Amino acid sequence: MSMEAALQTYFTEAREMLEDMEAQLLEIEHQDADALPETLNAIFRAAHTVKGSASLFGLDGIVDFTHVVENLLDRMRDGDVGVSPELVSLLLRCQDHIATLVDETEADGEVSEDSRILSRALIVELGAYLDEGAGSASDTSGLPAAGKEVEQAHDYPEDENDDTVDNDCWHISLRFGRNSFRDGMDPISFLRFLENIGTVRHILILDDWLPDLADYDPEDCYLGFEIRFMSSATKKEIEDVFEFIREDSDIHILAPYSRLSDYIDLIESMSEESDRRIGEILIECGALTEAELAKALALQAAAEEADQSRRLGEIVAQDDDRLTPVVDAAAQKQTQMRDAINRKQKSLRVDADKLDHLINLVGELVTAGAGTFLQAQILGNAELIESMSKLNDLLEEMRDASLKLRMVAIGATFSKFQRVVRDMAADLDKEVDLAITGADTELDKSVVEKIGDPLMHLVRNAVDHGLESSAEREAAGKPLTGTISLNAYHDSGNIVIEVGDDGRGLDPDKILAKAREKGLVGEDQQLSRAEIFDLILRPGFSTAEQVSNISGRGVGMDVVRRNVIEMRGRTEIDSAPGEGTTIRIILPLTLAIIDGFVVGVGKAAFVVPLDVVQECVEFSEVDQTERDGQTYINLRGNVLPLVNIRHRFGVQGERPKRRSVVVVKAEGQSVGLVVDRLMGEFQTVIKPLGPVFTGLSGISGSTIMGSGEVALILDVQGLVQQITRGERTAANH
Amino acid sequence: MEKTVMIVDDSASLRQLVVLALKDSGYRVVEACDGVDGLSKLDAGRVHLIISDVNMPNMDGLTFLKEVKKRPDTRFTPVIMLTTESAADKKDEGRAAGAKAWVVKPFQPQQMLAAVNKLIQ
Numbered sequence: 001m002s003m004e005a006a007l008q009t010y011f012t013e014a015r016e017m018l019e020d021m022e023a024q025l026l027e028i029e030h031q032d033a034d035a036l037p038e039t040l041n042a043i044f045r046a047a048h049t050v051k052g053s054a055s056l057f058g059l060d061g062i063v064d065f066t067h068v069v070e071n072l073l074d075r076m077r078d079g080d081v082g083v084s085p086e087l088v089s090l091l092l093r094c095q096d097h098i099a100t101l102v103d104e105t106e107a108d109g110e111v112s113e114d115s116r117i118l119s120r121a122l123i124v125e126l127g128a129y130l131d132e133g134a135g136s137a138s139d140t141s142g143l144p145a146a147g148k149e150v151e152q153a154h155d156y157p158e159d160e161n162d163d164t165v166d167n168d169c170w171h172i173s174l175r176f177g178r179n180s181f182r183d184g185m186d187p188i189s190f191l192r193f194l195e196n197i198g199t200v201r202h203i204l205i206l207d208d209w210l211p212d213l214a215d216y217d218p219e220d221c222y223l224g225f226e227i228r229f230m231s232s233a234t235k236k237e238i239e240d241v242f243e244f245i246r247e248d249s250d251i252h253i254l255a256p257y258s259r260l261s262d263y264i265d266l267i268e269s270m271s272e273e274s275d276r277r278i279g280e281i282l283i284e285c286g287a288l289t290e291a292e293l294a295k296a297l298a299l300q301a302a303a304e305e306a307d308q309s310r311r312l313g314e315i316v317a318q319d320d321d322r323l324t325p326v327v328d329a330a331a332q333k334q335t336q337m338r339d340a341i342n343r344k345q346k347s348l349r350v351d352a353d354k355l356d357h358l359i360n361l362v363g364e365l366v367t368a369g370a371g372t373f374l375q376a377q378i379l380g381n382a383e384l385i386e387s388m389s390k391l392n393d394l395l396e397e398m399r400d401a402s403l404k405l406r407m408v409a410i411g412a413t414f415s416k417f418q419r420v421v422r423d424m425a426a427d428l429d430k431e432v433d434l435a436i437t438g439a440d441t442e443l444d445k446s447v448v449e450k451i452g453d454p455l456m457h458l459v460r461n462a463v464d465h466g467l468e469s470s471a472e473r474e475a476a477g478k479p480l481t482g483t484i485s486l487n488a489y490h491d492s493g494n495i496v497i498e499v500g501d502d503g504r505g506l507d508p509d510k511i512l513a514k515a516r517e518k519g520l521v522g523e524d525q526q527l528s529r530a531e532i533f534d535l536i537l538r539p540g541f542s543t544a545e546q547v548s549n550i551s552g553r554g555v556g557m558d559v560v561r562r563n564v565i566e567m568r569g570r571t572e573i574d575s576a577p578g579e580g581t582t583i584r585i586i587l588p589l590t591l592a593i594i595d596g597f598v599v600g601v602g603k604a605a606f607v608v609p610l611d612v613v614q615e616c617v618e619f620s621e622v623d624q625t626e627r628d629g630q631t632y633i634n635l636r637g638n639v640l641p642l643v644n645i646r647h648r649f650g651v652q653g654e655r656p657k658r659r660s661v662v663v664v665k666a667e668g669q670s671v672g673l674v675v676d677r678l679m680g681e682f683q684t685v686i687k688p689l690g691p692v693f694t695g696l697s698g699i700s701g702s703t704i705m706g707s708g709e710v711a712l713i714l715d716v717q718g719l720v721q722q723i724t725r726g727e728r729t730a731a732n733h
Numbered sequence: 734m735e736k737t738v739m740i741v742d743d744s745a746s747l748r749q750l751v752v753l754a755l756k757d758s759g760y761r762v763v764e765a766c767d768g769v770d771g772l773s774k775l776d777a778g779r780v781h782l783i784i785s786d787v788n789m790p791n792m793d794g795l796t797f798l799k800e801v802k803k804r805p806d807t808r809f810t811p812v813i814m815l816t817t818e819s820a821a822d823k824k825d826e827g828r829a830a831g832a833k834a835w836v837v838k839p840f841q842p843q844q845m846l847a848a849v850n851k852l853i854q
Contacts, residue, residue: 006753010746045743045788053744055839349745 007057011106014050014062018099019412021046025092026418028083036083043091044073050098061111062101064257065119068168069094072126081129090129092419094122123256124232127168167288168256169201170238172227173266177248180221185245187223193241198231204284226281260295263288352445355406362395362402363685367704369395374707399685406446410488410497411439413448417459421484424463430470431481432463441488443495447587450567451497454560458499458583459484461557466501466581476578478502491586494569500582506575508532515541531668533573537561560585565717568594568609596684596703598711599662600677601645602653605711607684607703608673612664612716619659619674630726633672635663641723644674648698648719649712666720673714686713697722736853737779739763741771741797742786742815747838751784754842755849768792772800775807782853783807784836784845787816787827795826802831811852815840 024043031039051066069091075081097118104111111119172194176187194200206224210216231238235253242251252266263282282288369392376384414436425432443451467473467482474480485500508529515521515535527535535541539558564571569587588594588611596607623633624642631642640663645651661672684703689696700715738760740751745766752762763780765771767789774780783801787794794814801807811833814824824835836848 003753006746006749009749010744013745042790045790048788049744052838053746056747056750058839 010053010057011102013053014102015099017046017050018095018102019416021095022092022419023415025088025095026415026422028088029085037077040073040077040083044070044077047073047098050102059105061116061119062098062105065094065101065123066098067257068123068126068130069098071168072129075130087129090122090125094126097122120232123168127230130168167228167258168230170198170227170229170231170235170256171252171254171258171266171282172225172229172238173250173252173254174225174227174242175206175250176221176223177245177250178220178222179248180245181219183245183248185221187221187225190242190245191225191227194227194229194238197233197237197241198229201228201230203227204281206281226284260292263292350405359399359402359406362399364704366392366395366399366685367708370705371708403444406444407442408445408448409439410441410443410448410451411436413452413455414439414486414488416452417455417484417486420456420459421463424460428464428469430463430467432467433481433483435483435485436487437485438488441490441495443488443587447495447567450563451585451587454563454585455486455497455499457557457560458585459486462499462501462503462581462583466503468504472504485582494586494588497585497587498582499585500580502580505577505579506533506536506573506581507577511535530573533575534571534668536573537571568611594684594686594713596682596713597662598679598682598705599645599660599673599675600679601649601675602651604649604651605679605705605709606645606649606675607682607711607713608662608664609713609716610681612666614663614665614670616678617661617663617672619661628726630723633661635670635672638670640670640672642672642674643719643723645714646674646676664716664720666717669720669724671716671720671723673719684711684713735759735761736781737761737763738849738853739765739771739774739780739783740785741765741768741783741789741794743767743789744786747786750842751845754845758846758850760849768794768797768800771797775801775804780807780810782849783810783812784815784849785812787814795830798827798830798832813848813852 021043024039024046027039028036028043047066047070051063051070054062054066072081073091076083076087081087097115101111101115101119104115176185177183180187191200191203204226206226207222209222209224211222229238235255238253239246239251242249245251254262254266266282280293283290283293369388373385373388373392376388418434421432421434424430462484463482467484468476468478470480473482483502485498487498487500489496512521512527512532512535515532515538516523518541520535520538520541521527537557537560541557561571564585564587567587569585572584572586573581574584575581594607595610597610597613599606599608617635619633624631625633631644633640633642640661642661646655656676659674659676660678661674662678663670663672665671682705684705686701687703688701689699693699698715698718699712700718701713703711703713705711736759738751738755740748740762742748742751743766748764748766752764755762763774763778765774768785769792771783771785772792785794785797789797792800794816798812798814801810801812812831813834813836814827814832815836816838827835833852834848836845
């Protein structure tokens with residue numbers, strides 16, 4: 001393990017913390033007052049950890065910004081700053097921004113200039129809330145001398161590291177030159193100008209240099225100022241304010257959150273005054289706390305003494321081991337409750353690649369086991385067969401168990417939509433609730449990764465088109481707030497994910513009319529209700545009268561269908577006018593294994609996914625008719641187009657006398673696959689084809705058979721599409 | 734004999750840094766992600782020193798510290814509290830509950846090592 005590995009851990013951890021923070025922020029608006037303190041604490045903790053760990057790695061870009069956010073959260077936690085929707089929105093933006101800072105730091109090692117600018121802008125916005133908590137009005141106009149003292153909410157007492165000072169203001173030390181008046185300068189005009197680029201928080205006028213009256217020269221300027229200045233301006237901009245007096249005057253500008261050592265430098269550079277004096281001024285002005293000053297002076301002394309060496313982390317040793325005060329029963333009960341939660345969440349983090357490697361190996365092992373079993377059968381040794389079959393049982397159990405390792409709860413994917421729904425509802429001026437059920441439902445990680453996009457389209461579509469506007473809802477006598485529901489559950493080896501809304505529902509007549517208009521459905525073609533609903537997922541179909549920038553271009557829903565089919569899943573749509581729509585995505589539990597039906601052609605073997613196989617019938621060439629290069633047979637009165645696998649894939653070898661047709665159904669269309677041999681069911685681990693073969697049509701993957709031979713997995717959807725397309729082209733000629 | 738140090742913190746990267754700081758000096762480091770985890774891992778074997786964060790989910794550092802001080806087998810195990818928490822009352826509370834030392838984040842690895850060395854010898 002190295003520093004780099006630790007840093008990598010930090011980035012992963014920071015992202016998790018931020019996701020958690022987002023989820024909790026979204027929670028705030030929906031929960032009752034009782035739960036609020038715990039939620040605020042969780043949000044604070046997330047920001048706190050992101051900042052705290054970033055500081056360990058010296059990631060200043062993240063630390064500086066997150067620190068301000070953390071300050072505000074701390075004040076919210078203490079009840080000094082009230083929760084409001086505007087504040088939650090601001091915090092969400094801050095959370096997004098921190099995520100950007102983390103990403104940039106990981107990619108480039110530092111934060112981009114754009115992000116720095118955004119950091120400053122957000123800090124100014126955050127500052128407004130921090131002020132509110134401190135009970136200070138924003139009215140700081142008028143004479144600078146009347147500037148207000150703002151209490152520092154936080155200080156870092158007694159830590160002995162070279163810490164940043166917890167001061168979100170610029171600190172400006174100004175000593176006007178003796179000749180300023182003679183040069184035609186008006187000191188107060190500079191201070192007034194400062195107000196144009198920020199807010200003067202506190203100002204201290206120093207009259208230390210005023211001589212006795214006898215020596216006083218009214219044309220001399222004896223003034224000095226210490227200013228606490230809240231601004232998002234850059235140091236350069238502040239320096240420019242004093243451009244005309246820079247040469248003759250003594251000006252020091254310290255950035256917000258400057259390091260203690262910078263203050264020490266400041267104290268040292270103010271040579272005309274005693275250290276103690278300038279220190280006191282800084283405290284009076286609110287730039288430093290007493291503790292910070294004490295520390296600074298101590299550090300200064302230590303540095304002089306011990307050649308810049310800084311003392312180690314503070315250790316407060318204690319003389320006796322006093323025993324703990326009794327924890328009261330309520331606290332104990334709380335702990336027990338948390339124990340229970342914790343047991344539930346006890347988990348081990350494993351790199352996904354390692355897991356995939358393990359699952360691959362186990363897959364190979366199962367295959368090798370099957371091969372060995374085959375050999376044992378050939379040898380005919382009963383004892384060997386017996387022990388091999390025991391071994392195979394164990395191997396299969398092991399494979400099932402290892403596949404379970406990759407199962408993750410869908411909850412995390414679902415909760416991402418809280419934000420999407422919230423933002424969209426605000427954009428569209430609708431009131432929308434998101435109801436999540438079945439968040440614990442587990443599915444394969446690879447499925448979770450691929451389901452995000454389709455779900456996004458469905459949710460967006462449901463909010464945008466599914467739900468009516470508030471006015472329409474009111475007219476229809478429905479509750480003003482619409483509900484989007486996300487649900488997941490297991491159903492006989494499949495996982496079902498539902499996206500529902502209680503909106504206007506689908507109108508079958510309108511959809512059919514539109515489909516006819518677009519030429520997706522023939523004029524005289526009769527469709528079932530389910531088939532009509534299914535049309536909305538077709539490419540180029542959109543019934544929305546007005547295409548908004550959120551959805552309605554008929555692109556998204558097509559993506560849904562395609563992605564789901566790629567995952568060997570299917571979609572179902574239920575809808576009732578006025579009551580809402582539910583779109584169901586039905587997926588296999590894992591993408592790594594399929595139940596296959598193995599067929600042989602020549603010497604080659606092909607796997608047909610079992611769930612598309614309808615039946616197998618005897619093939620006789622006599623019954624076959626041909627039209628436009630496509631062959632058909634009559635299957636109990638229905639026309640069944642055929643795909644001759646031998647021709648389609650150019651398989652060599654003698655054609656056997658008896659052949660079979662495997663009837664498969666995909667996309668509502670039945671097709672017969674002509675093969676030489678039927679070899680039975682076979683549970684098989686899918687191996688993706690190499691990148692060279694990605695463009696291959698009709699093949700979706702490969703697998704290794706028990707005998708060690710490679711079998712290709714047929715892409716039945718693809719084959720069926722080719723046929724339907726071929727028919728359409730033929731019909732057009 | 735190899736001494737065992739337990740680090741209890743919800744930040745995995747911080748734990749890794751502590752491990753980095755201590756393992757080269759011959760300490761064995763046990764990691765725990767919060768108070769509850771820490772207590773269960775204390776059952777698993779002897780620990781010579783505990784470093785614990787204050788603000789953690791499930792069971793915070795002070796509750797954890799109090800639990801540690803309640804157990805007969807860990808009553809005298811020195812505990813270093815680790816936090817950026819500036820509030821003085823937390824610090825006093827920690828001291829009252831039996832924390833031996835207090836290290837402020839961010840810290841340098843050598844600082845942590847020095848603190849551990851000082852308390853464990």
